[in-house]
Amino acid sequence: MNTPPAFSFLVCLRLLLAVLPLPGQNLLKHDHQLSSPLTSYLRLKEGLWLLDNNIDPYTGGSFHHSPLLLSLFSTIVPPLPIIWAISDAVGAWALLRIWRARQGLSFQKGTRSNVENLITSVYLLNPYLLLPSLALSTSTFENTLTLLALMFASQGKVSSALLAITFAVHLTPSSILLLLPIFMVLVSSPVSHLASPRPFHGNLKRIPFLFGEFTLYWLVLVGAACIITGGSWSWVRASWGATLTLPDLTPNPGLWWYFFTEMFDHFRPFFLMVFSVHLVIYILPICIKFQHDPLYAAFLLIGVLGTFKAYLTLADPGLFLSMISIFPEVHGYLRHPIITTLLHLHAALLLPLQHVLWVSEGRGNANFYYAASLVMGMAGGAGLVDACWAGMRIAVGDAKEWAEEKVDGEKGEGEGKVVWWEVVQQ
């Protein structure tokens, strides 16, 4: 496969970073922005130790990883940093192939243009993705599996796509948001139709069969997980139940933790339900509105996850920001990219600062960090809203074209009168 030169260079750089001992790597592992209790490397090592000593890792309240990860790192390969580097490389490769499928190019050849270099660089050099990967947070695997699922869906490979998304759903139940767009991409095509919307032209009747196949794969994985943990179901409550019941209130850049820290016990179940349903209600409207381009719908839902997920790390908005590179057609129609960038810059600088002030130095308090997480939420929201607008605005086109049509129809009386045309929503 023909990869752009930037890909090989950056992958080598990433592998080098994994192999060389970095000075601050231990600090990165403990950082709360880069890994959450569901993805932390420390808890993974603890779970592996407990498994080695014949103690069920899921009985204590500290281990929330999936049994699949437990079996991967205990039997197949130890948790070395090189695995994370390989995962990053696979993710970049998948993103490249999604781009090629979207442009209708051949997967092998690609183009010589600089766009492919740019896409690879944006993924591999994005600090939101690089730092959690260096901190050995398992959110890297979740991102890679999501990209692999989208890649296989863009190539039309049904079983591989469904298997990849099943693994992703197993690691993070919130990835279920991407299920419907992936089905839609599988039955239609990933080629960009943002500029020319039309009703969904794929075969809707295939979707229940795809759903059945997904359920089959999912049940097989559930069975495998049960076998790995020795027939008990405690892993369900510890790993999937954690996103629904939020047992661990460690701070992270998301919006859930402080909300549920300050919540009285009486209202907790209600608001947990509200927050979880809030994620789900975005699926249908976005998929219906962007039925002409389901890959863009998947991109928007990744943005929703990157702002409103339960245990957010920086890797989740990172995936959204990196994926924007494969939609260059909307870049011209973004209304406030500068504001989004600045908000992200603010958040990226404030979050570690306020965290250290609160927890390490004892000079701030929890509200400081909460405010920084609100800025992060605004940044994610700004990016999401802008991407939504741009994806629809591109379909309308230039205001002048519409204007010219109209003026041609008239008798040409309006000379000397300057008329401005604007595309708005009503």
Place this chain on the structure above:
Amino acid sequence: MRRASVWIFLAYLCTPSFALYRKEIYKEDLRIQSLRDGQVSTTFSFVTVLEGAGPRNPKALGQRDESQHYALFPLTLGQILREYAITELHLTLNAGKWNYDNWGHPHEAGVGTGAELWAWMGASEVTTVDERWSGLRNALSGLFCASLGSLDSRRTLSPTVAFPLSGSTPTFSPHELRHASLPSENVCTENLTPFLKLLPCKSHAGLATLLNPQKVFDADWHGMGVHVIWKEDTGIELKLSLQTVFNPVRTSAGKRRDWNLQSLFDRSIERSCPVASSSSITVILPEGKDHKITPENPSYMDGLAIYDLSSSSNFTIPSNIAMYWPSEHSFQYRKSLSVPLPPLTPITPLSVKRTIHGTTQTRGVLSVSVTNNSPQEISVGYLEMMPALITMWMHTLKVEINSQIRSDLLSELKYHPPSPQSNDRFSPSMLQAVLTIPPKTTLKISMEVNKAFLKYTEHPPDAMRGWDLPGAVFFPLSQLSHNTSSSYDWERIYTPTLLVDLPTPDFSMPYNVIILSCTLMTLIFGSIFNLLTRKWVVMEIQE
């Protein structure tokens, strides 16, 4: 006054014997010892033995109990023991840190700071052990005015190896242990008053008259204990003990370590308890010959001076027992010519220290150092009962001597992670290991720990104080399983408790957080749905 005691004596003899009459024996003893750093340790033990009695069979809990008649044994405690079918019970309420290095092993081993309650109960289908444990805690908290009701599932464990049955094991059902401790419990007069009410003579006669709350709770270390043990050949033994360590050097005017009962307790014994079969004051004589003891006619035995105070003896009650050092001007502990000397070797063969290092509020390093002061190798059991708010990362456990890793010295490691209980709470985690310490070395165990972020409602009202962690327990291994070369007899060593600082949320903010977070989510939700549902038009803007 003497007539009252005669009446009590006659009433005791005339107790009708058709009820379930068991012979009850009551003994009281006070041990006073001058410690090497000038402090004085006093141990009161009031033992009531109910001969021939046995614990209640828990399988018969649903039926009516046979009627119990006690003359000397306290009825309130006896009722609690029968109600919950307790075989063995130990409750200690202590304040202060027991200095093992200078004071040696205490006469009563349970010196963990705060409240510690453990009980062995038989299993039964009528009521579960946990239900009876909960009932026992609440009953004892009512009896002793201590907040033992908060020793719930968040603090309860079953460390059967470190806290074995001291007495005999009944055969009617397999027994289970429940152990809980609350290091932040304060001990005060309200706990002493019901304690004294359990004695036959209360605080009117006998040794208990010395228990002046103002003096006892002013001591550097004080603790009271209630121990109920069943011994098959003797019966149910109830031991009420009160240990204090006074500091006469601090309280006396001339910085002397002389003590007498009047200066220690500010009380004197007027009359002896008539129902006590033996009542004595035992003074453990210090080394050396330069001390003097008055009155000068005790019975000497084996380094002890015993004053017998029971009413059956012909001994007249001494008005005051005193020990003084006539040739010493003022007591200097390890100072000669006002230059401090290095401290003496500790009395106990093992010295322990435990700390949590770390400057952040999220994580720290728990470090326990054990020093073997004896010339022989010692194998000792180590028990750590950590509440669920501290997560111990077991994969970072290290055993070192002088910064050199020695994993061979830690064996038989057993770890129970916190297990979820009802109502979303977690039981403490239990770490148990066998440590082998070479002679004259310091072994250091360290592991990283994580401090939890608790919910708003889980923090106590004084959240900035922090949380108390119970001390670790070092216990001797049974002679059958390990050949320990230790020739002395000791039960347990408690490390001091720790105070951890947990990160707190802002307690004034629930409403603000809800409205801010919900506003942000609603803004984004509203904007997106606004965009998705509106129609596009081209509008002409007139200039």
